[in-house]
Each structure stands twice: as C-alpha cells, then as structure tokens.
Amino acid sequence: MIIKRLILHNFGIYAGTNVFEFTGKRPVVLVGGNNGRGKTTFLEAVLLALYGSNSFLYRESDYSTYQQYLKSFVNTSDSSFRTYIQLDFDLDEEVIVPYSIKRSWRGNSLRPGETLSVMKNGKKENFLENNWLHFIEGILPSGIARFFFFDGEKIAELARNNSNQEVKDSIRTLLGLSVIDQMEKDFGRIMRSSAHSIEMSEQNNEYENIKSTLESARKELEVLENRAQLINEQILSIQTELQDEQNEFVRKGGDISRTKEEKQSIIRALDLQVREKNIELKNLAAGSLPLRILKDDLAEILKEASVETKRVIQAQTISQIKEMADEYKESKRVSKDYINDFLDFIENKYTEDNKEPVYSFSKKTLEELEFLVSTELDSAKGLVEELRHERSKALADIDENNRYLDAEIDEQAIETISESISEKKIKLGEFSGQIAEIDKAIDFKKFELSKAVREYQRASRAVVKTKEWNDKQQRTYKYSLMSLEVLERFKEKLQIRRTRNLGEIITQCYLILSNKKNLISHIEVDPMTLDLTYRNSDGVQIPPESLSAGEQQLMVISLLWALAKASKRKLPVIVDTPLSRLDSSHRKAIVSNYYPAASNQIIILSTDTEITSEYYEILKPYIDEEYSLMYDEILKATTIQSGFFKEENYDRSTDQIID
The missing domain is CATH 1.10.287 (Helix Hairpins)
Incomplete structure (x- = not known):
C-alpha cells in the first residue's frame, strides 16, 4: 500500500480544504509542525479513514460513543458544519490498483451520520462500501495497525516506564496467540460456571429466612x-x-451472507434478461439487419433505379405528346414543320442519354427499397445498439452480484x-x-x-439441585479441564517456535540501529511472558535497567520495526513525534538507518527540533514530499504549505508565515 493523497476538509484544527499529495517515488515524506499544529490530527485522520469506529485511537480515547468522537473533529470556522476526510492509496494486486475512501459527516446535529464512499479504479464500488471493514482487515488488520502508525512520544513513555503490556497484547495478536487465549478464557468460564452450580446445589439445602422491612x-x-x-x-x-x-x-x-439468496434471485432474473436480449438480436439478424453492411450499395441501386424509372416515365410522356401532336396537325391548319421541329427537340433533349433498363423496379418495389435505405436499416442498427447496451448492463450487474456470492x-x-x-x-x-x-x-x-410508606419483602428461595444435574456439571468440568491442558501444551509449543523467529528479527533491527553493538549481541523473547532478554557476545544477560533511556527507547523502536517486518506486509509507516527524547547519537542512528529502510513509504510528523538541518541532509536523498503545518493565530486554524520549515517563509519564533 502506498498513500497517494490525504484530503482534510474542516477536520480538527485544519480549516477549509487541505490536500497532502504524495508521489510514492521515494520512501520518506516529511510533515513539519510544532506542537498543537495538527500532526497528531493527521495520524488520527488516516486511522479514521481506514477503520472508522474500529480505529484503535478512537477505542483508546475518552469518548463514550463514536458519534461524539466524530463531532469532536468538526471545524466550524466556515459555519458549514460539514467535515470530510478522503484517503487515496494504491494497492499492488499483481497490477497497481488505485483506491479512494471518503468519510463525511455534519457537526450540527445530535447524532452526526457518517457517509462512506469507496472508489476503485475511479469507479464507485457499492460492494466495498457495504463491506469495507471486511476488506481493510484483509489488508491491514486493526490489531497490528499500531505497529505501522505510532506516536514516538508514547513509545518514549513506554520505554521509560517499562510498561509494555499493550505491546505484549499486540504481539500475541500478531503471533496468533490471542485466539488461544480467548479459548482458554472460554474453557475457564465453563469450568467456573460448572463449579458454581455444584457449589450452589450443595449450599442451598437450607432455607433462608425472609425479612420484611418498612x-x-x-x-x-x-x-x-x-x-x-x-x-x-x-x-x-x-x-x-x-x-x-x-x-x-x-x-x-455478515451482510454478504445475509443477502446471498436475494443476489441469487437477482442473478436469475438478469440471466433471463440476457437470454431475451439474445433472442431479440437473433431475430434482427434473421431480418433485414445483415443488409446494413450493403447500405451504400443499396443506396446506389436506389439512385440508379430512380433515374431509370424517371427515364421510363419521360419516354412514355414523349410518346403521348407525339400522338397528341398528330391529332392536332390533322385538326388544325398549322405549319407541320414547326411542330415536327418541336417534337424532335423534345425527343433529343430527353432521350439522348437513355440506356437499356437494368432493374425495371415497380413503384412499390422502389418505395420499399427507399424505406429500407433511409429508415429501416438505421432503425435496426439503433435497436441492435440498444439491445447490446441493455445486455452489457445486465451482464455487468450479474458480475457485481456474483462478487457477493464469491466472497469468502x-x-x-x-x-x-x-x-x-x-x-x-x-x-x-x-x-x-x-x-x-x-x-x-x-x-x-x-x-x-x-x-x-410501602413495605417490601424479600424472600429467599431454596434451590435444590438433583444428582443428575450435579453429575452433568461434574462431567463438563472434567472435560473442560482436559481440553484446557491440551490447549496449554499446544500454545507452549506454538509460542516457542514463533517467538524464536521474532527474537532473531528484533536482534537484526537493533544491531542496525544501535551504536553500541558490543553491548547487546542477541535478544530473546520469552515464549510464556513475552519479556525481552538481552545478552552480550558471551551470552551473559544484560539487565534492562542497565540500559540508558535512549537505549531502552531504541529497543522499543527495534521491536516495532521487527513486528512490522514479521507481519510480511508492504504497508506505509506513519510516525508522530519521531525522535522524542532520544539523544543526538541515537537520533542519528534512527534517521540514518531506520527511516530510509522502515517501509516503502514512511510519513514523519516532526517538530523543528527533531528533524533538524543535519538530519534533513541525511534524509534528503530519500525524501518524496515535504509539507509544513502553518497556524493562523487569528483564525485559530492550520493550513498546509509545501516545504519543510523553509527559513525564507517561516518564522520559528512566532510559528507564522512572513509576508
């Protein structure tokens, strides 16, 4: 996945429409802005576009409902109360396929209804709109999204407090252990329920007294x-x-499964339409339609036949004139030479180009040919095009509905x-x-x-359990315990195999980043606790507390990098507050070794004190796009500008654009 464009319209601190464009030709994108200028909002926008209410940042927020979360992002500076985010990205599906997802909502209602729109190859995709969560979970599961989109400040806090239970939970998800954990909880719940039922049946042999209180x-x-x-x-x-x-x-x-019968019914109706259109096309082909390819020839024949008919009429007319002239000469004393000259003139004028008739069409035949050329053939062509269009639409609808049936x-x-x-x-x-x-x-x-004043009474009820009920609960408890033991052995072997591979990847990542390679040469992941153990080249364990704060943070970044690698997904990485509390040596190691190699695309959301000019020069060969977040004190809103903290148009003392 390569992010190509992010559009924020009246979203959070971003007023109006703000467009981040990325070419994806180089891996690094720099977005600069000091604290409170919209870097974290950028990260939240990407997660919200992809996951909606399934975003881990929403789940970790203080908002009790998704509607409240959406409403918190509405920027009201233009009084439209209309907000949307749009994320365009490319996926490599043997060929590069462009996708675009847009979420929009309004903030002037108690429950802002979210509208979702999905485009694929520039065309609206109803199937993806109805099943977006199912689709995106197959590309980047929300359980491992935090390995690709993370806040460097939180990573620093994680390293400082050594409180990494959140990461451990995510590791378990990545290694496929969370499913087994859930199965263990289910068996434990069944066992507790069975034990409680047995206990209650034994304890409820006596009746409890009823007390009445006023x-x-x-x-x-x-x-x-x-x-x-x-x-x-x-x-x-x-x-x-x-x-x-x-x-x-x-x-x-689920929506796909629920509509399968409906889709099958629709497909059958569409198949019938296709067959009907084919029959109509065959009937047209059996009529005058094939003559459409001879239209020009038929038009020429019509032209010649019309001329030929005209000549015949002229010849008949001249013959009648001659007969009438003979009668006139007999009844009148006029100059016969004058009349003969006039008849010769007419005959020469209209018979000099006479030819032998070729077609000899009757008037009806000529009229039928004229209708065929001028009207019928074009009408048949238009009807064919209309039928083919209707058939193509029905076939396209069949393909669209089959996608529902083919979905796994x-x-x-x-x-x-x-x-x-x-x-x-x-x-x-x-x-x-x-x-x-x-x-x-x-x-x-x-x-x-x-x-x-009312009187309430509480009565105790004696629950008597039969021996048959007790036996059933005891069998359930016994077999649940046996299943739990088998599951525990399987989980142990699975964890050992998968954590060994993860430890090797973490070691590789750490050695790339660390400037003290003699300090730690190997990192192990405990299969049971998922704790990290650090060893030097002699195999001696290095206590975590002996590491400096920078080394501890470097270790957490190595872990995140390794987890992203272990996922085997070519996905973008977004880092907010990238260098946090690292010292200069560790910062240089991260900038030089991690950012250029972390992913095919890494978007760095940095302040001016993190990616300084020194680190900028290191990253420069890898930079794709640069943006700065500009804050307007009057409007209390952020807009974007091309370039990363450009000195000629950016005053760092006031964080304002210089006119």
Whole structure:
C-alpha cells in the first residue's frame, strides 16, 4: 500500500480544504509542525479513514460513543458544519490498483451520520462500501495497525516506564496467540460456571429466612432511581458491545451472507434478461439487419433505379405528346414543320442519354427499397445498439452480484455473532420496558411521597439441585479441564517456535540501529511472558535497567520495526513525534538507518527540533514530499504549505508565515 493523497476538509484544527499529495517515488515524506499544529490530527485522520469506529485511537480515547468522537473533529470556522476526510492509496494486486475512501459527516446535529464512499479504479464500488471493514482487515488488520502508525512520544513513555503490556497484547495478536487465549478464557468460564452450580446445589439445602422491612417513601424513591440508573448503565454497556459486534459482523462479511439468496434471485432474473436480449438480436439478424453492411450499395441501386424509372416515365410522356401532336396537325391548319421541329427537340433533349433498363423496379418495389435505405436499416442498427447496451448492463450487474456470492466468509463465526447481536437486542428491549415501568413507578412514588410508606419483602428461595444435574456439571468440568491442558501444551509449543523467529528479527533491527553493538549481541523473547532478554557476545544477560533511556527507547523502536517486518506486509509507516527524547547519537542512528529502510513509504510528523538541518541532509536523498503545518493565530486554524520549515517563509519564533 502506498498513500497517494490525504484530503482534510474542516477536520480538527485544519480549516477549509487541505490536500497532502504524495508521489510514492521515494520512501520518506516529511510533515513539519510544532506542537498543537495538527500532526497528531493527521495520524488520527488516516486511522479514521481506514477503520472508522474500529480505529484503535478512537477505542483508546475518552469518548463514550463514536458519534461524539466524530463531532469532536468538526471545524466550524466556515459555519458549514460539514467535515470530510478522503484517503487515496494504491494497492499492488499483481497490477497497481488505485483506491479512494471518503468519510463525511455534519457537526450540527445530535447524532452526526457518517457517509462512506469507496472508489476503485475511479469507479464507485457499492460492494466495498457495504463491506469495507471486511476488506481493510484483509489488508491491514486493526490489531497490528499500531505497529505501522505510532506516536514516538508514547513509545518514549513506554520505554521509560517499562510498561509494555499493550505491546505484549499486540504481539500475541500478531503471533496468533490471542485466539488461544480467548479459548482458554472460554474453557475457564465453563469450568467456573460448572463449579458454581455444584457449589450452589450443595449450599442451598437450607432455607433462608425472609425479612420484611418498612421504608419511607423517600427511600423507596431512592431505590427506584438507583435501579433506573443501573439499568441505564447496562443499556449503555450493551449498546457499546452491540456496536462492536455489528462492526465485527460486517468485517467478517455478515451482510454478504445475509443477502446471498436475494443476489441469487437477482442473478436469475438478469440471466433471463440476457437470454431475451439474445433472442431479440437473433431475430434482427434473421431480418433485414445483415443488409446494413450493403447500405451504400443499396443506396446506389436506389439512385440508379430512380433515374431509370424517371427515364421510363419521360419516354412514355414523349410518346403521348407525339400522338397528341398528330391529332392536332390533322385538326388544325398549322405549319407541320414547326411542330415536327418541336417534337424532335423534345425527343433529343430527353432521350439522348437513355440506356437499356437494368432493374425495371415497380413503384412499390422502389418505395420499399427507399424505406429500407433511409429508415429501416438505421432503425435496426439503433435497436441492435440498444439491445447490446441493455445486455452489457445486465451482464455487468450479474458480475457485481456474483462478487457477493464469491466472497469468502466464515459462516459459523457470522452465525455466532448474529446470535449474540439478537440476544443483545432482546436484552435492550427488556431493559427499555423495565425503564418505562420504573419511570411510571417513580412518578407514582413522587405523588405518594407525603402520604404512604410501602413495605417490601424479600424472600429467599431454596434451590435444590438433583444428582443428575450435579453429575452433568461434574462431567463438563472434567472435560473442560482436559481440553484446557491440551490447549496449554499446544500454545507452549506454538509460542516457542514463533517467538524464536521474532527474537532473531528484533536482534537484526537493533544491531542496525544501535551504536553500541558490543553491548547487546542477541535478544530473546520469552515464549510464556513475552519479556525481552538481552545478552552480550558471551551470552551473559544484560539487565534492562542497565540500559540508558535512549537505549531502552531504541529497543522499543527495534521491536516495532521487527513486528512490522514479521507481519510480511508492504504497508506505509506513519510516525508522530519521531525522535522524542532520544539523544543526538541515537537520533542519528534512527534517521540514518531506520527511516530510509522502515517501509516503502514512511510519513514523519516532526517538530523543528527533531528533524533538524543535519538530519534533513541525511534524509534528503530519500525524501518524496515535504509539507509544513502553518497556524493562523487569528483564525485559530492550520493550513498546509509545501516545504519543510523553509527559513525564507517561516518564522520559528512566532510559528507564522512572513509576508
């Protein structure tokens, strides 16, 4: 994947329309801007364009809903409340295929509805619009996106605090271990449920006493309000889970599976249309249509036959004139020589170019030929073109619908997610009904607050478990435990094999970046804990705390680089705050060795104190495009300018463009 263009319209701190263009001819793109000028917003825009509500930056944000997250990016400087982001990129699918995805929304409504548009090869793709999550997860899964798009400041904090559980979780996802972890949790849940059932059946042999308590109407009202608050919290929780599962349903191709029968019906109807059009075309071919190739010849025949007919009429007319002249000469005393000269003149004028008839068409035949040449053949051609166009459209529609049928989907996973979604919708309906009832009760209690006190009773119920139920739960517990032991052995062997390979890649990356190659010569990844162990050339372990802050950060960058390599995906890398707290020696190592080789495209979002003129000269042979983020203090908005912190048009003391 190569990013070719990013368009930000009224997005975050970016006012108006701002276009970042990238040719992709060289690997490095520099985007310069001091703090608060829109570098992190650039990174958020790319992730939002690709993943929408599945973006890890949204999931890590403080916003409780995706709509609130979208609304936070609306720039209202032009009062249109209209925002969109558009990301254009190329994918190598044996040939280079251009894609464009656009997300747009409005910020002047309580729930800004997002509109998604996808183009492929410059044409609108309804299939991709309906199944974008499923498509992008096949290119760059959201679980490993953080290895390619990351914040250098967070990496520095990660190294300083040695708190890398987030990275460990991502490593497990990359190595395929998170699936096994989930299976272990499922077996554990089954075992706990079985054990609890057995325990309850043993403990509930005695009846509990029932206590009755009287409370004031104010206390009852408080209880109801607490219940309402609890149910509302449950509703919010279920709605969040439901949104995640609906995203997962689409990502795994659920919409495709749901519409397969409909698509098959549409394809059958389209096939019938194609056959009907073919029959109509055959009927045309069996009629006058083949004569269309002889139209010019038929037109020439029509012309000659018309002239020939005209000559015949003229000859007949002259013959009649002669007969009438003979009668006239007999009845009148006129000069016969004068009349004979006139007849000779007429005969010579209109018979001098007479030829023998070739066609001898009748008037009806001539009229039919004229209609054929002037009207019928052109009409038949137009009808053929119309039928062919309709047939081509039907065939194209068949191909479009077949794409739904050909898509590879996990039917079992979709069914599981669909069942879970249905259950959650049922729960939401139940909770909504409960809220409505509680609201009525609250109104009633407020009305009765000064008059009455109600009595609530709580009863304990004895649950008696039968021996058959206990035996069933014990068998479930036993077989779950056996499955868990087998799964644990499999996971251990899988982790050992995959972490060994990952350790070798991390070592290679670290040795490329480090200027102290004698300090650490080999890095190992613990198969169980995923902790890193550093060893020198003698095999002696190097304590992590003995590394300097720069060395620790360098190690984390090496890990991210290695994870990106291990994914075996040719994808762009975006780094925000690239050099963070590194010292000069480590900065030079990163600039010289990591950035030119990290990916086919690496977009660096830097302040003027990170990529300085020294590092700029090192990167210069690899730079594709350069941009600076310009902040207007009056408009409180950022626009972009070509060039990376150009001295002649950029005042670093005020961060303003110089007129």
